[in-house]
Amino acid sequence: MPLDKVRTRFAPSPTGYLHVGGARTALFNYLFARRHQGTFVLRIEDTDKVRNTSEANDAIIEGMSWLGIKWQEGPGVDGPYGPYFQSQRTEIYTHKLSLLEKSDRVYEDQGAIRFRVPQSEISFVDRICGPQSINLSQQGSRAWDSEEGKEVETNPDFIIRRPDGSFLFHFVNVVDDIEMKISHVLRGEDHLSNTARHIALFEALGATPPSFAHIPLILNNDGSKMSKRDAGAGLQWYEDEGFLPEAVSNYLALLGWSPKDDREILSADEITNLFDFNHLNRSNARFDLEKCRWLNGQYIAALPTEQFLHLAIPFAAGAPESAIALTQPRIQTFTEINQWLAPILDDEFPMERASLSKVLEKQKDASTLLSLTEHLGQAPNWNEEQIKLAINQTAEKFGVKPGKLMLPLRVTATGTAQGTDLMPTLEIIGKETTVARMRRRIATLFPTD
Numbered sequence: 001m002p003l004d005k006v007r008t009r010f011a012p013s014p015t016g017y018l019h020v021g022g023a024r025t026a027l028f029n030y031l032f033a034r035r036h037q038g039t040f041v042l043r044i045e046d047t048d049k050v051r052n053t054s055e056a057n058d059a060i061i062e063g064m065s066w067l068g069i070k071w072q073e074g075p076g077v078d079g080p081y082g083p084y085f086q087s088q089r090t091e092i093y094t095h096k097l098s099l100l101e102k103s104d105r106v107y108e109d110q111g112a113i114r115f116r117v118p119q120s121e122i123s124f125v126d127r128i129c130g131p132q133s134i135n136l137s138q139q140g141s142r143a144w145d146s147e148e149g150k151e152v153e154t155n156p157d158f159i160i161r162r163p164d165g166s167f168l169f170h171f172v173n174v175v176d177d178i179e180m181k182i183s184h185v186l187r188g189e190d191h192l193s194n195t196a197r198h199i200a201l202f203e204a205l206g207a208t209p210p211s212f213a214h215i216p217l218i219l220n221n222d223g224s225k226m227s228k229r230d231a232g233a234g235l236q237w238y239e240d241e242g243f244l245p246e247a248v249s250n251y252l253a254l255l256g257w258s259p260k261d262d263r264e265i266l267s268a269d270e271i272t273n274l275f276d277f278n279h280l281n282r283s284n285a286r287f288d289l290e291k292c293r294w295l296n297g298q299y300i301a302a303l304p305t306e307q308f309l310h311l312a313i314p315f316a317a318g319a320p321e322s323a324i325a326l327t328q329p330r331i332q333t334f335t336e337i338n339q340w341l342a343p344i345l346d347d348e349f350p351m352e353r354a355s356l357s358k359v360l361e362k363q364k365d366a367s368t369l370l371s372l373t374e375h376l377g378q379a380p381n382w383n384e385e386q387i388k389l390a391i392n393q394t395a396e397k398f399g400v401k402p403g404k405l406m407l408p409l410r411v412t413a414t415g416t417a418q419g420t421d422l423m424p425t426l427e428i429i430g431k432e433t434t435v436a437r438m439r440r441r442i443a444t445l446f447p448t449d
Helices: 020-035 054-067 090-102 169-179 189-204 235-240 245-253 268-274 289-301 305-315 321-326 334-345 353-362 367-377 384-398 402-414 422-429 431-445
Strands: 007-010 039-042 106-109 112-115 122-126 130-134 141-145 150-154 158-161 184-188 211-215 218-220 285-287
Touching (some): 007 020, 007 184, 020 054, 020 218, 054 235, 090 106, 112 189, 122 211, 130 189, 169 189, 245 289, 305 321, 321 422, 334 422, 353 402, 353 431, 367 384, 367 402, 367 431, 384 402, 384 422, 402 431, 422 431
Parallel strands (some): 007 039, 218 285
Antiparallel strands (some): 106 112, 112 158
């Protein structure tokens, strides 16, 4: 049954590219809101004037749009609780701070404003991590003491406004969640330690905290923490490499979520219909780029030919559409197209050493291949039927099965043992070019004195 008035949010800081971890958080919030016919809000936390850039802000918005995540309120989409950039909400924060001052929940400390943490336990139930209980006054904070050369306990009352008048993340995050009526907060597990502070602020401001769900982190396949330098860490990389957004979205959904069966390829609607806390995993997700490539290849292979060509042509400028179409079942990303086209279109494509060895294992001399070349050159029409006839004629002449000629034919015509579907490939190459290539490579395979 749909929950009442579900409102989720994604609140990135525009200090760099959109990380896959952030993209997954945005996706999960979007899916949860969509699952319950709720509202997904995009809020930009741009209070860090030194590190924030307009380029990073654009990258976040463009990346989410590319991934198919649509917000009902946020930049470019007016809503009742805007503005949706924190830099434009200072008056709201100042007003909320005045309420805390009146209730004696804050005090000044060397120009900064500190929040008085409660002396009692703060308990809450995280929808993924389970029951949590923290006493902020006993836990305290830690800071580096340069004189002692070690970390030491510090004042547990945390700063919510700096001496320069700017507000810190903990305070503005809570204020915005209150003002924007956020009902559910799905975020990375690294924020779990902040939640007790946030709940204390919610209660001090007389507001009911939202329901929290902290998603396990994404790790590299070897268990190490993902670095910004790792391939696939930034969302823009996938667009540049020729991934389909629906495939990336599908893969990101599987990082911490499961349909509880063996399915790996699911549409956005299928994921939405199943998306709830019972399907979220409690253990850290392992990021497998090769698995993501494989999944993308499945999506590419399923595209209608017309749509495939529309997407593929920009990655293979100048190549004939008939050749591009042959690569569809072979590629995993669109940037791989040219490596599959090279043996078709490049007359000087070098014969691969491994492919050469495979031919020499099957052919003791040049006689069979030279005869095949002759039969191909005599084909009155260059089509699949005539090419197969030439193969059958050669096979019959030498008393071998036609299948034994396929590998030598492919290698001498294209230079490689692996490639696109052979018959249409030869049709695209053309009779004269195929025969010329074969003669040149046969001479290389079986040199004569």
